Amino acid sequence: MHLIGELSAVLATALFIFxxxxxxxxxxxxRGVIAGVVGMTVAVLATWIQPEIIHHGWIVGAIAxxxxxxxxLSRVPLTAVPQRTALSHAFGGLAAGxxxxxxxFLWRGGSATAEMTHFxxxxxxxxxxxxxxxxxxxxxxxxxxxxxxxxxxRPVTYPGQNVVNIGVLAIAVALGxxxxxxxxxxxxxxxxxxxxxxxxxxGVLLIIPIGGADMPTVISILNAYAGLSAVAMGFVLxxxxxxxxxxxxGSSGLILxxxxxxxxxxxxxxxxxxAFGKAQPALATGEQKEWKQExxxxxxxxxxxxxxxxxxxxxxxxVAQAQHKVRELxxxxxxxxxxxKFAIHPVAGRMPGxxxxxxxxxxxxxxxxxEMDEINPEMPQxxxxxxxxxxxxxNPAARYNxxxxxxxxxxxxxxxxxxxxxxxxxxxxxxxGIDNELYVQDNTWMLFGDAKAVLGELxxxxxxxxxx
Amino acid sequence: MSDFGSMLFVFVLATFIGLGVIRRVSRxxxxxxxxxxxxxxxxxxxxxxxxxxxDHPLTIRILGxxxxxxxxxxxxxxxxxxxxxxxxxKKQ
Numbered sequence: 065m066h067l068i069g070e071l072s073a074v075l076a077t078a079l080f081i082f083x084x085x086x087x088x089x090x091x092x093x094x095r096g097v098i099a100g101v102v103g104m105t106v107a108v109l110a111t112w113i114q115p116e117i118i119h120h121g122w123i124v125g126a127i128a129x130x131x132x133x134x135x136x137l138s139r140v141p142l143t144a145v146p147q148r149t150a151l152s153h154a155f156g157g158l159a160a161g162x163x164x165x166x167x168x169f170l171w172r173g174g175s176a177t178a179e180m181t182h183f184x185x186x187x188x189x190x191x192x193x194x195x196x197x198x199x200x201x202x203x204x205x206x207x208x209x210x211x212x213x214x215x216x217x218r219p220v221t222y223p224g225q226n227v228v229n230i231g232v233l234a235i236a237v238a239l240g241x242x243x244x245x246x247x248x249x250x251x252x253x254x255x256x257x258x259x260x261x262x263x264x265x266x267g268v269l270l271i272i273p274i275g276g277a278d279m280p281t282v283i284s285i286l287n288a289y290a291g292l293s294a295v296a297m298g299f300v301l302x303x304x305x306x307x308x309x310x311x312x313x314g315s316s317g318l319i320l321x322x323x324x325x326x327x328x329x330x331x332x333x334x335x336x337x338x339a340f341g342k343a344q345p346a347l348a349t350g351e352q353k354e355w356k357q358e359x360x361x362x363x364x365x366x367x368x369x370x371x372x373x374x375x376x377x378x379x380x381x382x383v384a385q386a387q388h389k390v391r392e393l394x395x396x397x398x399x400x401x402x403x404x405k406f407a408i409h410p411v412a413g414r415m416p417g418x419x420x421x422x423x424x425x426x427x428x429x430x431x432x433x434x435e436m437d438e439i440n441p442e443m444p445q446x447x448x449x450x451x452x453x454x455x456x457x458x459n460p461a462a463r464y465n466x467x468x469x470x471x472x473x474x475x476x477x478x479x480x481x482x483x484x485x486x487x488x489x490x491x492x493x494x495x496x497g498i499d500n501e502l503y504v505q506d507n508t509w510m511l512f513g514d515a516k517a518v519l520g521e522l523x524x525x526x527x528x529x530x531x532x
Numbered sequence: 533m534s535d536f537g538s539m540l541f542v543f544v545l546a547t548f549i550g551l552g553v554i555r556r557v558s559r560x561x562x563x564x565x566x567x568x569x570x571x572x573x574x575x576x577x578x579x580x581x582x583x584x585x586x587d588h589p590l591t592i593r594i595l596g597x598x599x600x601x602x603x604x605x606x607x608x609x610x611x612x613x614x615x616x617x618x619x620x621x622k623k624q
Contacts (some may be wrong), residue, residue: 080572081549087565088556090621097615100572104607111578117585119593126584126597130604137605138612145563145613152570152610155602162599163579166592173589183536287566294573299539301579307539308546313573315550316565410559417562424620430560 072110073305079103080309084316090430107305142425143382146414150206150283153290157198157267160293161260164191167300168256171247184300185247189240191296192256193263198289200267205282208271209414219275229269236262274335276379277456279414281324281335288317320416327410327436329472355491358509360518363485364525366509370447370483372403374439376476377419378412380453380489381515389519390452391426396526406432407439407449407476409457440477449481451502453489453515459500484508487518564617571610577603 079099086096112123140148168188171180207215239255239262246252274282291314298306325332358366367373375394381387397404406428412419420433443449451458458478462470478484479502486503488510503510511518557565580603583596 076575080575081553083568083572084550084553084557084565087561087568088558090558090560090618093558093561093564093618094615094622096568097611097618100568100614101611104571104575104577104611107575107578108581111581112585114582116587117581118587119585122593122597123581123585123600126580126600127604129601131608133601134605134608135612137609138616140613142617145567145617148609148613149563149566149570152567152606155606156570156573156576159574159576159580159599159602159606162595162602163576163583166583166588166595166599170583170588170592173592181536283566287570290570291573294576295543297576297579299543301582302535302539303578304539304542306575306579307543309572309575311543311546312550312553313569315547316554316569319551319554320562320566415563416566417560417564420560421563421617421620424560424617427620430621433560435559 069110069114072106073303076103076107077305077308079106080312084312141385142422143385144210145421146279146283146418147206147209149415150202150209150286153283153286154199154202154206156290157195157202157293159195160191160290160297161195161199161263163297164188164195164300165256165260168192169253172253180247182244182247186240186244187296187299189244189256189259191293191300192260193236193240194289194293194296196260196263197267197270198286198293200264201271202267202286202290204268204271205274205279205286208274208276209279216272217276220272225269225273229266232262232266232269236266276414277411278328278335280411280416280418281321281328281330283415284317284320284324285332285335286317288314288321291315291317324411324416327474328470329474355503355510356508358485358511360511360521360525363509363511364522366448366483366485367397367402367450367522368400368526370402372405372442372446373397373448373450374405374407374443374446374478374481375450375452376407376409376412376454376458376478377423377452378409378454378457379414380455380487382413382418382422382453384453384489384515384517386452386515386519387422387426387428389516389523390423391428392523393519393526394428394432396523400526404432405434405439405442407436407478408433409436409454409476412454412457436474436476443477443480446481447483449478449484451478451484451486451488452519453487455488455500458502460502461500478502479505479508482507485511487511487513487515489514560621561618564614567610567614567617571607571614574603574606574610577607 080103083096083100086092236259239259243252243255291310294310394404408419460479461468462473462475580600584600
């Protein structure tokens with residue numbers, strides 16, 4: 065029986081690595097899902113058939129409940145994928161925290177088989193801290209993304225916030241060290257519960273000062289935490305399979321966090337403790353320039369006369385669910401022989417890769433989706449840059465204005481195109497609360513309104529245009 | 533202590549493999565990547581099965597069952613939504 069367990073763990077590990085390996089190309093990626101499912105099934109069955117498992121009804125019930133909740137969660141609209149992802153990090157953290165708590169009290173009750181070494185106890189404390197902080201932190205993030213009414217969207221800050229946050233975490237870690245040193249002490253169970261409670265509180269405190277524009281980074285960091293909590297659980301349970309799978313998840317979260325931070329020119333500490341997007345003092349610009357509004361007819365004419373168009377999508381496109389209208393416009397323009405490309409900023413949207421998925425849903429060929437670094441050299445030769453619900457990622461102030469929080473952030477050079485058309489929901493500044501001077505440039509024309517409605521009007525100008 | 537050493541060894545090697553493999557993932561697929569790794573790390577389900585199914589006190593088994601439910605939700609929704617998204621990329 066032990067041999068079956070070991071062999072299945074090796075098989076599952078290999079399958080998980082292949083699953084991620086196949087994600088290097090959209091053509092092979094779906095194989096990765098199959099490999100993952102097979103690996104998971106093997107690991108679950110190998111655990112389930114162990115003789116110590118006797119309460120099968122409980123397992124069946126919990127698995128059934130998982131299916132009942134999991135299947136609808138997998139069918140959410142693609143605009144809601146960031147919230148679903150945050151929610152799944154929360155579930156991952158919760159599982160780690162609960163299993164860690166159960167393991168500790170099992171050992172206290174004398175029914176655990178393994179010896180409680182200092183090392184195992186440290187791993188247990190780490191598991192509980194990481195698990196529970198990921199749980200509440202990710203729930204908060206999911207709530208912000210879902211725009212749940214009682215969770216503030218804007219960053220909440222107060223004086224001494226960082227001191228409070230670090231203090232709460234420090235007490236939790238100190239209790240963890242104490243419990244690791246004296247796991248059998250009479251006060252240890254209370255201290256253990258204290259760790260869990262502080263970690264739960266810390267998760268909330270960590271996320272309330274974070275604004276929407278930082279969500280791609282924060283989701284990636286929570287992803288890394290969820291992975292690390294699984295690693296810690298692997299250390300506690302002495303399971304190499306768990307350690308490996310957790311490390312894969314953790315390194316994925318780490319790489320995505322680094323890419324997101326780089327794309328915003330910020331550090332981890334700055335994201336977590338910097339409270340991006342809090343009210344900025346108004347920038348003292350000498351003259352207040354006016355925007356020039358364009359009619360749909362005029363915009364359609366501009367597009368029709370162009371030879372090359374670059375569309376720059378942002379969160380506004382996602383909110384308006386405008387991706388299918390984008391596809392219709394894409395069809396109408398390409399049918400007239402106009403080259404249309406999409407410029408994708410790494411942090412556009414609310415999670416890594418968000419824009420790519422939305423555009424793929426609308427059947428836009430992924431060869432038309434171009435990364436920021438590749439499109440920027442082409443921008444000066446571009447006839448029309450169509451900014452679609454993107455804001456901070458095209459703000460030229462990032463290049464030189466040290467007074468803005470986005471200073472130094474690499475941007476898509478929309479301003480260098482011959483003409484800029486910007487579709488914007490309202491006249492308010494974007495998430496970062498910064499004025500965007502792209503909108504008042506001489507060659508920029510504004511189209512105010514919901515992205516879907518504006519695009520619908522535009523497509524009509526092209527005589528329906530779309531195939532759908 | 534040997535057990536500490538070998539586990540740490542596995543962790544370090546797995547992290548290097550993870551960094552190497554993830555670095556090559558197509559930038560188009562970051563969103564499905566996140567849901568896939570999330571489903572994979574729900575392998576924590578094996579821990580929950582033991583806590584839930586073995587002959588433990590009731591409160592422990594309740595903790596285990598909730599953890600099992602949470603992991604299972606991640607497995608089901610994670611793999612299914614990853615596949616749903618990847619289908620959109622594949623058909624082109």
